[in-house]
Amino acid sequence: MSKAFWTVFFLVGLLQACRTPFDPEVASQASDFLVVEGYLDSEGKASKLKLSRSAPLDAEGPFVAETGATVTLNSASGESYLLDEVEDGSYLFEANVSEEQSYYLEIVLRNGERYRSTEMRPIVTPDIIDADFLLDEEGVEVFITTQGDQFADDFLWTYDETWIYRPRIRVPYIYDAAIGNVRDRREGEHIDLCFKNEESPDILLETSSRFEEQVVFRQTITEIPRGDERIMERYSILISQKALEEDAVKFWEILKKNTEDIGSIFSPLPSLIGGNIFSVDGLDRPVVGQVSLGVVRQKRLYIDLVDVSPWNYLDPEFNDCVVEQEPVLSRFYDPVFVSGGVLPARAHIPEGGTMVIGYFPTSRRCGDCTLYASPIKPDFWEDE
Structure with a gap:
């Protein structure tokens, strides 16, 4: 190796050895x-x-x-x-x-x-002409089309996303300590349907005068990669269009x-x-x-799982979620289910029998969506 190489090597080592943290004073x-x-x-x-x-x-x-x-x-x-x-x-x-x-x-x-x-x-912001989405092998692109005018040339877009969130395992039963038994969940007790919400993290800007007749065609608002949690069932996005003054x-x-x-x-x-x-x-x-x-100006768009299938959503964090194969028998309901950390997921009826004598359990983190999202349906939400 050349002498120059070793000289550089030595200097780099010397600089690294002398490195000290820099903690600047800021008023x-x-x-x-x-x-x-x-x-x-x-x-x-x-x-x-x-x-x-x-x-x-x-x-x-x-x-x-x-x-x-x-x-x-x-x-x-x-x-x-x-x-x-x-x-x-x-x-x-x-x-x-x-x-x-x-x-x-x-x-x-x-x-x-x-x-x-x-x-x-x-x-006075111009209307949003169109809001829709495109599906390709990478996922979903949500876009809008609008047109500026002499009073509104520059635009800022923001959006709010809301989507249905389901737990890995649906649990229709609940342990009721007041009666010491497991029963069906009533209205207001269900933990298998929740809603998540996020605001736009990006700053989306565009100038309409850059385009012919000031038409901003298919401006990308957001992209959802294939398999993303947001379209595990039903997804909604509210797009807000705001015209900006020059300053x-x-x-x-x-x-x-x-x-x-x-x-x-x-x-x-x-x-x-x-x-x-x-x-x-x-x-x-x-x-x-x-x-x-x-x-x-606002437009709301819904995307259903059937619109993009096959979507193949799977959260690896819940890959170990299972319904246990060993049932919890009735005499053990209180010590097993009372804390709420373990949930009765499936009824156990012996072969040839007609009576439920126990429940196959699962972990709460696998069956309770309220740990991750809100169980309250938004006022604007449309199921279909």
């Missing part, structure tokens, strides 16, 4: 600033404004909900609309306001800090670049992201955020 102000995000619907659809505080770089979570704030939307003609806090840091707006006026958002925090937005004029586009483009390239909204300094929210009390209080006001 507390730079890691503790208000974060504001929201798109308020001007036609009365429920929409939320989220307020949070960025956390220090060494904190476990990226942000902390900003609770107890007073948030109002004020019109140029003097009307005020109060946003109610419905969850920690989440403020609900449900008002039909005129698209012919300008508005500004006002935020007063519990500690007295005051913030407001620049003036906003509602944008908002810049904000979302910077945010998209930073979150995709760096991995966190809080990686860049607040001044690099900006937005349309500012401190009323002075520039020494940094704030990051963008609030828009306009008409939100």
Whole structure:
């Protein structure tokens, strides 16, 4: 081997031996600033404004909900609309306001800090022309088609996904300690049908003027790989289309670049992201955020397992889930089933008999969907 190689080898080893952790000092102000995000619907659809505080770089979570704030939307003609806090840091707006006026958002925090937005004029978002899905060997692609106009050229899409979640093993029975016996589950006791929900994790942007006649054709909203849990039975996606003003586009483009390239909204300094929210009390209080006001267009799409079969969903986490071959006889119901960790899954009727004398058990983690999802059916849900 050449002398040059050994020289490089020695230098690399020396650098590795001298490596020490780098723990930069970051000003507390730079890691503790208000974060504001929201798109308020001007036609009365429920929409939320989220307020949070960025956390220090060494904190476990990226942000902390900003609770107890007073948030109002004020019109140029003097009307005020109060946003109610419905969850920690989440403020609900449900008002039909005129698209012919300008508005500004006002935020007063519990500690007295005051913030407001620049003036906003509602944008009338064009309708979603079509929402559908395509199935191929890779899975399902959900897409929409829309068309921009002279007032709405740039779009932001968000979505909410909801799907039926079933346990690996269906358990129609329950041990009732009050009677010391196993019985059929009644309404409200079933644990074989649940619902999961997730909000869109990505920032989806597009400019319609890039296309002929401003038609955005088959814009991909999300892709579901074949075998994914979301279409184990029935899946629904609510797509929201929001037109953006020019300043908002810049904000979302910077945010998209930073979150995709760096991995966190809080990686860049607040001044690099900006937005349309500012401190009323002075520039020494940094704030990051963008609030828009306009008409939100929505489409809901359902996809059933029969639409994509064969789907071949199988969660390997439950591969060891079985109904045991040895039944639990009636005299052992209390010690086995009372804790709830073991469930009576199948009735045991001896060959030639007519009476149930026991139940074949399974683990609760295999038969209770409420461990992983909500048993409450959403109000919007349609079974067919």
